[in-house]
Amino acid sequence: MTTVPTSTDEPAAPAEKREYEKPVLSIGVPVGVVVLVAVLSQIPVLVNRVFYYWDDSAAQFLPMWYRLGQRLLSGDFPLLLDTEAWIGGNLTAEAMFGVWNPVNLLNYVLVANFDDLASAGAVVKAEFLVILALGVYFLAREYGASRWACSAVAVAMPFSGFTLYFEASIWIAGLMAFAWVPHFWWAARKLARGRIGTIWPFLFGALCVTVGNPYGLLGVGLVLLVLMIEFRARKAVVRLFALGATVGGVALLVFLPLLGNSKVSWRNSKELFNNTQLVPSLQDYLSSSLPSHVPDIHSFSTISVRMTFPAMYLAWFVVPLLAWLDWSVLRQRWRQLLGVLVIGGVYLVATLGPSNFWMFRWPLRLVEYFYLAVMVLFAVLLSAGLRRDHLRRRAWTTVGALAVTAYLSFSSWPKIAAWHIVSVLLLGVLVALSVIVFRRWGSRPLVAVLHVGTAAALLLQVVWFPINRDVAPYGFPSSVAELKTFASRYPGTMVQVADRDPVIYRGKGQFLEPDTAVWRDILFGNVYRVAGVDTTTSYSGMGFKPFHKALCLNDYGGAKVRECPGDTFANLWAPTEAGVPLADLIKVRTIVVQRALIDSPHVPPGWTVAERTNFVTVLRRVRDMPDWGSARLSRTTPGMKVVEDAMPAQHKESVAFERGAARGPLSLTFARLNWPGYKATVDGRPVEVRNGPGGLVTVDLPADVSAGRLNLTWTPPGLWIGLAGAAAGLLAALVLTVLQRRGPGAKAGNPG
Structure with a gap:
């Protein structure tokens, strides 16, 4: 009866005369x-x-790698959150971007160059x-x-x-x-x-x-x-x-x-x-x-x-x-x-x-x-x-x-x-x-x-077989210079009402070669990240259900035309509990509407048609919103005075406020998705963070507060446990290695 050997040293293979085994x-x-x-x-x-x-490399990975590389080159680390990517911006929860992997990070810097x-x-x-x-x-x-x-x-x-x-x-x-x-x-x-x-x-x-x-x-x-x-x-x-x-x-x-x-x-x-x-x-x-x-x-x-x-x-x-x-x-x-x-x-x-x-x-x-x-x-x-x-x-x-x-x-x-x-x-x-x-x-x-x-x-x-045709043949532009032109055309936070199906599909599942001319006006997935456009159009493997439901979006940031045609545009202007439409709460300045979906979109008061091409109608806000700087605060209780709104990092924001002429309960809404992990304090006192319209971060201030500073921070769930686990794993591996080298019978292996 044969048994598996219990020795930790594997028996050598049968000796053979092999000239190719020379050490050189x-x-x-x-x-x-x-x-x-x-x-x-x-x-x-x-x-x-x-x-x-x-496909996914063009719509999801490489554009985001480029953006992450830019952030690393500017000294922005760790890469926890990208608020401008909206549903695709929870970098730690998406996991697939490997923001804790040093080889990945070096490659992101490489791609950014x-x-x-x-x-x-x-x-x-x-x-x-x-x-x-x-x-x-x-x-x-x-x-x-x-x-x-x-x-x-x-x-x-x-x-x-x-x-x-x-x-x-x-x-x-x-x-x-x-x-x-x-x-x-x-x-x-x-x-x-x-x-x-x-x-x-x-x-x-x-x-x-x-x-x-x-x-x-x-x-x-x-x-x-x-x-x-x-x-x-x-x-x-x-x-x-x-x-x-x-x-x-x-x-x-x-x-x-x-x-x-x-x-x-x-x-x-x-x-x-x-x-x-x-x-x-x-x-x-x-x-x-x-x-x-x-x-x-x-x-x-x-x-x-x-x-x-x-x-x-x-x-x-x-x-x-x-x-x-x-x-x-x-x-x-x-x-x-x-x-x-x-x-x-x-x-x-x-x-x-x-x-x-x-x-x-x-x-x-x-x-x-x-x-x-x-x-x-x-x-x-x-x-x-x-x-x-x-x-x-x-x-x-x-x-x-x-x-x-x-x-x-x-x-x-x-x-x-x-x-x-x-x-x-x-x-x-x-x-x-x-x-x-x-x-x-x-x-x-x-x-x-x-x-x-x-x-x-x-x-x-x-x-x-020059390509895998079982997936979406986007044909996006690959030139960084060409993609960056979208930043000036679509300034501020941009919402795109578009769907890829009319561009690259016909009938039921038959793939077509896309008309590359359309990419001069419309992009999907994370491609806008190359230009640094703050847009709800981004690719997500996990999504954010409240925001998707509010705007009827799919995983690459397009409109779900088969399920709710026209709702994405209409829902931007629907009344919300905050008293203003969602378009204001997410601080939209530009709206791009695919003409194949809505040829002549309604132009709300305070907006104008800035551009009209063969493929899109571009609406732009002409009525100014409250100017609180470049941070994410989008709505306060009427009458409140905002002294300062600062965002030192993507996952941090600080608002100095005064009650002013406001009456009743005070609240603040931010153009941020309320991912699990947000915490808020007012002058060091914890306050609750809740879902506002579309799942936006909303903070209700204590009734006895008339002035102070709200500090909003976001930490991924389990981050400190994970960091402790990783550090403990590394330390344990080092200690074990030292003990193994000092132990009896230690050997050095040659991989070649």
Whole structure:
């Protein structure tokens, strides 16, 4: 009966004569991986300049990164709140901007120095593709794979279909989290073996968690759990448990604000259901090596029958070379590979699960985590070299695998049959070349063939599928100078009454190429943040329900025309409990109305038509509002006198007031959303902060107060607990590392 070894030191792999294991290559191979991935990551840009500036990356991430970078350059830190972004301005609750992640912050400063957001996206995303590749390389090395095999899977993994077309192109927060997972896995396993101190996996885990993506947190937790199964020795389990506690302290800092805002957010669903959206099937994995295979997966379009790009692609060599691998390696080393096998199995099952499960939706997002385990196993198998026996049998098996792949791909989308033929021929030539090269010259020339094939497959894919068309093809301007012209056209707080559907959709879910001329007048999401326009049009992953209900907005700041056409504009002028319309309470100076929704909007008293183009009518306030400076106070009880209204930071405001001629109760309303965490004091005396119209911050002053200073501050829910948890985690990791270095049997590991 066999049992899992209890030693924390993993038994060495069977000794083999490998010329590529010379120490001189210890640094050279990882450097080569970095260079090759950095170069290959620019191929999509050569075909499509805005490949990395697409959908959510264009509407949400890059514009906000630019704005956050500007704030950092001006010395504004920490980045807790952006009042000018309204529903998208709760930076800590949104989590996905990773405002506690030092690498993210450095990248925001970098983006703020670019004149073109598409170029900035290409640089930052190439950086994280490189980080991912290095993580895959070191992780595969940790499991005993050879350097040349590790380089092959490390270079291929960043250009797998989902990672490239979804994570890198649009959902960059997912890539940022995923890129750190293999680094954490590698370091945590070395910690379990006693080769490094706790501080290193802690840092990688902290970088992963502080990105703010829940899939990264899930990956960290699963890795720790599986390593505890792989290493049963008490000392290893204690190390891993302590590591989990330290990283968990950082997780409190990131996710407590999100949970604390759940009562005002729409993103608090705990539903479990399956509408088949972005749910792959086992059949889709059979064609994961064919560059032209487009899987039958229901996407975002209501009439979608398949995806529009190779979402399930992994690497050209995985399926074709299966028949040439030495599978006896798994029988010999299954105990050492137990963690990889379990993680791969868990993620495989998860990818086939329901479309929505608590905070997690769209199982396709988990495919890359499954592929990570597959690539590690493949590198271990490939390290033993290709089999030299039963040549004819293996050749026919490969032919059969390619035939099945070709048939499945043709069945999925017959229209591109010519591409399938080219892909199958390419794979056939590459497999034959791989076998011949290995049999004659060995491993080093073989890895060159693998890399050339990866580059060739990538080039074909970006030519055939230059973009992910399953998402919104906004086509926003990427020029910072062009975007900044909106600041002078739309001064002050701006409300935009517009919807993207008439611009980029037709019928039910059929995507159109947007008319880029419209972006001279209308923007959506966070794009206005580049110009510094104070606007209710912003992108939010969590929302603020009272404000959304009041103005009938959606998650990217547009009007919900299908649910309440015209209500966004009408609700601006509806009477409120404060005695003035919402347009006054949020200090609106400019209103932009899409003519496709309301061709001739009513012009209220005190307003004028400042501009009228083919796409919009622009209204501007001509009657002045009370001038209390540049802070957020918008309404007081009639007769009150405001001596001073100052805003030293986005999350702080101070108002000096006098009762003046006011009678009865006194109250103040601010052009701020009442996110959980606001507190107010009058001369040090606590007073209640409540929801005003639209969920705006409203403070009722005590009846016995006739003059004083109101101090309003906002602290994200759980901030101090999170900071204490993160600090305790860091301190504990440092202490544990010192103790581990002084302990008996301490060893130094070499990742290369």
